[in-house]
Amino acid sequence: MGREPRSILMLGGSRQQVVAIEAAKRLGYRTVLCDYLPDNPGQYHADVFYQESTTDRELMLRIAEREGVSGVLAYASDPAALTCAYVAERLGLPTNPLAAVEVLSEKHLFRRHLHEQGFPCPRSTSVPASSSAADVARAAEGMNLPVVLKPTDSSGSKGVSVLESLGSVALEGALEAARGFSRNGILELEEYISYGFPRVVGGDVFVVDGRVTFWGLMSCLRDEELGGLVPVGEIYPSGLSREQDTAVREQVQALVSSLGIRFGEFNVEVIVGPDGVPYFLELGARAGGNMIPVQLSDISGIDLVEANVRCAMGDASLDVSFDASDAVIATYVLHARTDGVYRGTRLDPLIERHVYREVTYVEPGQSVERFDGANKAIGILFLRFDTEEQMHDLLARANELIVPIVETA
Incomplete structure (x- = not known):
């Protein structure tokens, strides 16, 4: 038997x-x-x-x-x-230790850990989700504008607002958005971090025995027509200079060590400031969404999904060591800018020839919503390019080359 x-x-x-x-x-x-x-x-x-x-x-x-x-x-x-x-x-x-996962899962605890451990961090404070606009304005006294208001226990930029002023109308709208995605009733208010490198550094890393052995740093695509907050894809290579890449790696490893993390895949989001200093947006205690592990598996030749399963079962036999590749690969999240009925996607031949995989979540005739989080994606395109220049040129025109057709009422 x-x-x-x-x-x-x-x-x-x-x-x-x-x-x-x-x-x-x-x-x-x-x-x-x-x-x-x-x-x-x-x-x-x-x-x-x-x-x-x-x-x-x-x-x-x-x-x-x-x-x-x-x-x-x-x-x-x-x-x-x-x-x-x-x-x-x-x-x-x-x-991994529950205490470490708790820190990574709630932004107010994460910011506190960063401050206590001496990591670069913007000024920030926590406020109850029940706060009034006046309460938030008082909490922001002494902070440089713009400021960011966000739920502390959501992901994918859901409920996040960037405030250029502290007027009551803007604050009320930001509070409403943040409350809608807050389960724990705690919001985080923090100074906006200016960009030295033009994109958020994203992607995943994999830890084995407390050391990062897999470096899947990429940079995030954003749709500026939707406010530029929600990721709509990842590009590899990241475009970071050698100095910037080294600085990000040093900070990521230092954070992993400070938390006592032992193993597994972690989602990274970092802003490199004008001074070249990396500032953490988050280190997610899980593999990245939008099929980032699949994209990184294509780039590295290592099956990260399998690696996650093996580690959860105590099997460390798979070698998860990766530093860099010559691949030029991007993902693009198909998304709607308005609510309506999805009728298909029009791909310009210039971009279509670079698509090597397409994952579809929504069929023509089904309803879609304006994209404000990964859960509202229509699908994901995987694209392979000949050169970085070609990738950046075509993806800069993604909104005209990749057009989901949405019929509004």
Whole structure:
């Protein structure tokens, strides 16, 4: 009689998380999926499915015990990362310290850690989500404008506002936006960081035994017509100078060490200031969204999705060492600028010949919403270019070369 396969608890079955479920099954693990949404696609790939909230720590712990899992993975999920660390820590399974994951998962704790550990950091303060516009204006006294107001426990730039002034109308709008994405009722107010390098440095890194062994630094594409806050893709190579790249790497490793992080993939967002100093926007305690691990796997030849699964199961046999590549690869998130009905995407031949993979989330005839977060993506294009110059030239015209057709009412 054959030996029973080991089980892994997968927290989240969204369309971007299906790749992790498939990787776990490919490795021979029995997959136990939890997701509160009844229409999540992951349930059709997993061996066992529970329609339950992944933020309910005690329930996830009971399910993990009932199913006898040997590992827990919250792939590309901020809310579930805390649950993952809690359950794994309680059961003595592979995990990073829960305290470290808590710091990385809530922006006010993250900013406090940066200040206490001496990392470059803008002036900031926390305010209750119930604050009035006048309360926020008082909290901002002494800060240089513009300031940023954001929820402390959301991702993908959801609920973030940049305020050029502290007028009551602007503050009320920013408060409403931030409250809509705040689960813990705490908002962060901080000075805006000016750019020395023109784009946010993004991408993922992978840690093994406390050291970053995989450097997947890229830079973020933004749609200025949507305010320039929400990422709409990543480009590789990043475009950083050697000095800037070295400075970012030093800060990332120092932060990893200061938190006692042991292993796994982490999403990075950094602004390099006019002084060449890197300022952290975040270090996410999970793999990046918008299929960043798949993009970096294409670039490096290392299957990062598989690496995440293996690490969660205590398997460190896969070599996850990567420093640089000659590849010139970008992703572009198909997105709508207005609510309506999606009718397809028009690709100019200039850009179409560079598309080597397309992932579609929305079919023609389905409704779409104005893009203000990764959950509203229509799909993702993977593009390969001959030169960096060609990539930058074409992507600078992405809005005219890549046109999702949305029919408004």
